[in-house]
Amino acid sequence: MKIWVKSLGSVLIAGTLLAGGTTVGGLLTDAPRAYADEAVQRNVINVTGSGEVFIKPDIAYLSIGVEAQAATAQEAQKATAAQIAKLTNLLKNTWKIDAADIQTSGFYVQPNYTYNDKEGQKLKGYNASHTLQVKYRQLDKIGQLLDDASKNGANRIDNVRFTVENPDQYQEQVINKALANAELKAGIIAKGVKRQMGAVLSVSQAGVSSAPMYEQNYLVMEKSASNSAADSAVEPGQIKVTTTLNVQYELK
Template identity: 60%
Template sequence: MGKTWLKPLAAVMVAGTLMVGGTAWVAPGSYVYAAEVQGIQQNTINVVGKGEIQVKPDVAYLSIGVSSTAETAASAQKATAAKINKVINLLKNTWKISADDIQTDQFYVQPNYTYSEKDGQKVKGYTAYHTLSVTYRELDKVGELLDDASQAGANSIDNIRFTVESPEKYEAQVIEKAVANADVKAAAIAKAVKRQLGSVLSVTQGDAVAPVLYATESSFSKSSADAEAGTAVETGLVKVNTTLSITYEMK
């Protein structure tokens, strides 16, 4: 939910005043706002300021999985379990990744079908899938980690998501940029209608956002000239942004 700051308007509250035919009538216990409030509200400028910065990602979310095919579902599941256990041991013991950063994302077994005009559709074996979601923070070693996981039996690496783990630490910077952007817009509007920009009456902030950068399989590169070359993964930059809806007084 967004955050809102309000500056009180110079409103006049009149106790139970109702104008009927030019005569004021006061209803016991009732309250209405005087018409001056509407007049002030009409002399405002509402703009949306956008603030954005680019930062280096500090965390990667990896999707690492294994699959096995066998004649029976039990055999496929057993083969996949052996492979995924080997991958998990590699991640925990060799790469020292905490168990808290390793989570099963998907696990399922499905039949494989063949079709012929004579026999129709028939089941021909089963494939068992087990995918892990891995949180990893040493981004310069991601390519090496993927190579080791592949050698350990991982045969499904769908994507990598690079992002910042705590986007709120950049919030002050993006707020400053959003306010500056809103000031420019509001000043331009006031000048265009030959008015002057007054003080800020209210501010509503949207949540700070850290869009993730996806690295798909095509983003992983391996030298074709050197079969021993490791996988290269480029982290790039991610954008952190926020928006501010600001209401200014117009003089």
């Protein structure tokens, strides 16, 4: 958390305004929880400002894996190991993805049972799964990469998640928007109680976050019969970068 403070007595909980000993409702919600000098309490406004910017993602996280079934746990694990080795070789040597950008995100071997009233529970075999998380930055080639992975043994492509690798570079934009939003709210409150808004007394930042504008788990689209040679269609969309500021103003 980053905090800038101009000292002026004690600070009230954000969202509370006391004017002449009376709480102003509507835009303000919380009751005061800090005890301060009465004169200070009557002359501050606490608001929360939010800012957001929409940007194009610059990195994708691909979940690519292999599943296999066999009569024994060893056979199932051996089958996935062979396919994962082939898939990893493809990613590193054909697609030139650095080893640091390829990480095992899931691995299991477990029994597979069937059940019926006559025989009860019966062991049918074993399932094995090995999933890789792959960082990839050439977003326009993701469809082609996923198709290639499928041809080379990947039978699980769970999702593709788009984001920005360094959201901090957008801090200035979102902070300025959050400050403007806080100033607008404080101005409305001051006008509503027939007072004037004064200087900023303190500002605290709740943090910067980035997230997709929408969640979509299945981004590998089926090819149409009329366009069977085309790559799978994967759309990166936009990323929303947001921040929240708690701002305290003097009330004149």
